[in-house]
Amino acid sequence: MEFRDLKRQYQAHRQAIDDAMQEVIRGTHFIGGPQVGQLEERLAAFAGVKHCIACGNGTDALQLALMAWKIGEGDAVFVPDFTFFSSGEVVPLVGAVPVFVDVDPLTYNIDCNSLEKAVEFVAQRTAYQPKAIVAVDLFGQPAEYDRIRAIADRYDMLVLEDAAQSFGGLWKEKRTCSLGDISTTSFFPSKPLGCYGDGGAVFTDNDVWAERLRSLHVHGKGGDKYDNIRIGMNSRLDTLQAAVLLAKMDFLEEELTACARVADRYTARLKDAVQTPHILEDRYSAWAQYVVCLKDNEERNRTIACMKEAGIPSAVYYKKPMHLQTAFSGKQIEAVSCAVTEGICKKCLALPFHPYMEDAEIDAVCESVKKAVG
Numbered sequence: 001m002e003f004r005d006l007k008r009q010y011q012a013h014r015q016a017i018d019d020a021m022q023e024v025i026r027g028t029h030f031i032g033g034p035q036v037g038q039l040e041e042r043l044a045a046f047a048g049v050k051h052c053i054a055c056g057n058g059t060d061a062l063q064l065a066l067m068a069w070k071i072g073e074g075d076a077v078f079v080p081d082f083t084f085f086s087s088g089e090v091v092p093l094v095g096a097v098p099v100f101v102d103v104d105p106l107t108y109n110i111d112c113n114s115l116e117k118a119v120e121f122v123a124q125r126t127a128y129q130p131k132a133i134v135a136v137d138l139f140g141q142p143a144e145y146d147r148i149r150a151i152a153d154r155y156d157m158l159v160l161e162d163a164a165q166s167f168g169g170l171w172k173e174k175r176t177c178s179l180g181d182i183s184t185t186s187f188f189p190s191k192p193l194g195c196y197g198d199g200g201a202v203f204t205d206n207d208v209w210a211e212r213l214r215s216l217h218v219h220g221k222g223g224d225k226y227d228n229i230r231i232g233m234n235s236r237l238d239t240l241q242a243a244v245l246l247a248k249m250d251f252l253e254e255e256l257t258a259c260a261r262v263a264d265r266y267t268a269r270l271k272d273a274v275q276t277p278h279i280l281e282d283r284y285s286a287w288a289q290y291v292v293c294l295k296d297n298e299e300r301n302r303t304i305a306c307m308k309e310a311g312i313p314s315a316v317y318y319k320k321p322m323h324l325q326t327a328f329s330g331k332q333i334e335a336v337s338c339a340v341t342e343g344i345c346k347k348c349l350a351l352p353f354h355p356y357m358e359d360a361e362i363d364a365v366c367e368s369v370k371k372a373v374g
């Protein structure tokens with residue numbers, strides 16, 4: 001069994017993907033071909049946002065957003081403690097300082113009480129200026145945007161939605177990638193909308209930021225790329241990736257529906273044995289991962305071993321809280337305790353998950369998990 005079976009996806013849609021790639025190869029317009037602009041328009045329309053700027057990957061997308069806001073030295077940026085490294089990595093990259101905030105034990109998204117405390121701490125007890133909140137839609141479920149927005153407004157901060165794992169998800173009828181002042185996503189192959197290499201995109205309704213983002217992602221270009229008006233990056237989405245993504249957009253909704261079906265089947269079979277994902281009433285997950293929590297670290301080890309014996313892969317997202325990563329040592333403001341994250345990191349386990357899973361495979365995973373937990 002594969003953890004995320006990309007081969008089945010390709011087999012199911014082979015003709016469309018091959019045709020799209022062939023067209024790029026025949027046209028030889030490998031950078032900045034017409035498919036890139038078409039994709040940007042299609043993604044913007046799908047998300048319900050005015051501007052989409054495709055770029056090299058989801059990490060660059062986050063960095064570009066912080067650069068467009070001119071966040072840097074003396075600024076504090078709030079990031080959930082339980083997320084992929086990128087969400088925090090970009091903060092010191094632009095010269096600002098990260099403040100890691102604890103997460104909710106059920107949704108795994110940022111805990112707004114912890115966020116509020118952290119912001120107050122920074123505002124009252126440090127010389128740093130609270131500037132932005134990186135709201136991560138972890139494992140596909142949109143974060144708490146009502147409360148995040150209220151806290152951001154109170155302290156005059158910006159909201160950066162890291163939707164790397166949630167493309168296609170919904171929050172109160174609104175698509176992810178439309179929930180931040182700027183939102184970003186990743187097209188890494190295993191994400192909900194993945195390409196055949198690295199890729200990412202930045203979304204915003206703001207015309208000024210959009211123009212700055214367009215410049216920043218091509219060497220800080222002015223009128224053209226040989227007129228450079230600011231220091232930027234080389235972070236373009238190449239045409240082959242855009243073509244693959246355009247082809248995949250045709251069946252994204254179908255895949256999202258299939259993911260919801262797989263998740264429901266898992267939850268129905270596992271909810272009495274382990275802590276299953278908790279999706280709130282008014283939102284729809286894009287199901288980047290299906291993550292359960294075991295009782296403790298020992299039970300998790302037992303489950304991993306039992307699954308492995310049955311030929312079933314699993315993965316731990318994430319083993320280490322952000323505030324304990326060596327890279328951030330001495331480079332962060334420690335404002336709040338992140339005890340919930342520390343607990344989850346010891347107990348969480350991601351199960352094989354993708355829209356092409358068959359019922360018998362889901363059932364085999366569930367049997368193996370249940371056998372391990374007794």
Ligand SMILES: *Cc1c(COP(=O)(O)O)cnc(C)c1O
Nearest residue numbers: 057058059084086087164186188
């Ligand atoms: C994957 C991911 C990223 C980074 O995306 P890349 O395209 O790999 O650079 C950022 N944030 C989160 C939450 C992610 O899961």
